[in-house]
Amino acid sequence: MLEPLLGSQDAERALLYLYCLGxxxxxQMARTWGSTFSAMQKQLERLEAGxxxxxRRLGRTRLYRFNPKYPFLAELQTLLARALTFYPxxxxxxxxxxxxxxxxxxxPL
Amino acid sequence: MKPVREMxxxxxxxxxxxxxxxxxxxxxxxxxxxxxxxxxxxxxxGDLDFVPEVFVDRRKVSAALLEIGFEHHGxxxxxxxxxxxxxxxxxxxxxxxxxxxxxxxxxxxxxTLRLISPTxxxxxxxxxxxxxxxxxxxxxxRLVVEHTDVDLAEAERWSVQEGQEARFAQVKESLLEAExxxxxxxxxxxxE
Numbered sequence: 151m152l153e154p155l156l157g158s159q160d161a162e163r164a165l166l167y168l169y170c171l172g173x174x175x176x177x178q179m180a181r182t183w184g185s186t187f188s189a190m191q192k193q194l195e196r197l198e199a200g201x202x203x204x205x206r207r208l209g210r211t212r213l214y215r216f217n218p219k220y221p222f223l224a225e226l227q228t229l230l231a232r233a234l235t236f237y238p239x240x241x242x243x244x245x246x247x248x249x250x251x252x253x254x255x256x257x258p259l
Numbered sequence: 260m261k262p263v264r265e266m267x268x269x270x271x272x273x274x275x276x277x278x279x280x281x282x283x284x285x286x287x288x289x290x291x292x293x294x295x296x297x298x299x300x301x302x303x304x305g306d307l308d309f310v311p312e313v314f315v316d317r318r319k320v321s322a323a324l325l326e327i328g329f330e331h332h333g334x335x336x337x338x339x340x341x342x343x344x345x346x347x348x349x350x351x352x353x354x355x356x357x358x359x360x361x362x363x364x365x366x367x368x369x370x371t372l373r374l375i376s377p378t379x380x381x382x383x384x385x386x387x388x389x390x391x392x393x394x395x396x397x398x399x400x401r402l403v404v405e406h407t408d409v410d411l412a413e414a415e416r417w418s419v420q421e422g423q424e425a426r427f428a429q430v431k432e433s434l435l436e437a438e439x440x441x442x443x444x445x446x447x448x449x450x451e
Binding site (some may be wrong): 200 | 334348349351353354356357358387388390
């Protein structure tokens with residue numbers, strides 16, 4: 151949807167992921183979208199260099215979020231919300247319906 | 260011209276900023292080094308964060324910095340004679356979600372440095388406190404207020420615009436106290 155603007159489908163996917171779920175790491179995003187880790191990571195690094203997202207280390211993974219200081223954040227999120235309505239139901243649901251609630255350590259399910 | 264190894268951080272910033280400007284790249288210093296300058300070295304930053312006023316090809320920036328002896332370290336630059344890192348950020352020049360309107364200029368023997376104003380510097384530090392809960396940045400904002408004239412009414416207006424009215428209210432007294440310290444010092448100097 152926004153690929154002509156963002157220059158990359160993976161950039162769009164990474165931003166949509168963050169818009170829907172608030173935070174994420176490249177491998178998790180790549181798995182959700184059926185993309186590759188390296189492609190997703192490259193786009194996230196590019197977005198971070200541009201100040202759109204920020205990251206912090208959590209153990210061995212790098213967790214990304216929208217940069218709350220990005221001056222066009224509200225407008226970007228409006229655009230992403232609009233783009234999301236054009237996604238097929240199945241893709242939208244698979245993104246939105248990911249488990250977000252905590253799971254106690256040691257619990258099998 | 261002083262050798263790079265003898266330059267203070269501010270002189271190095273002026274040297275780099277002026278050289279980039281002479282190459283057609285208009286940059287403004289932002290970030291922690293502005294705190295170092297405005298707080299009279301009460302806080303020492305290890306890097307120079309420059310933001311171009313308009314988009315600029317990184318290859319052009321890179322070529323300009325290599326001319327004065329800087330070397331690439333990933334997306335950062337460093338001069339072999341200085342421990343200071345140089346980062347050329349992506350525009351726009353903003354404080355929180357607002358564009359920066361006022362650019363200040365300070366003249367050093369190494370060049371003219373263009374940088375964000377003391378008020379925008381304090382706001383920039385407060386943004387890091389608001390959004391990342393970074394208490395070091397709150398202390399840096401306080402240091403800037405304690406050493407330089409900061410428009411706290413403007414900082415409050417901006418905080419409200421950012422949706423951070425309640426957070427500003429929590430730190431307002433501490434900032435006002437810093438402002439009183441500065442005014443008392445200034446009055447004491449005048450009576451000496």
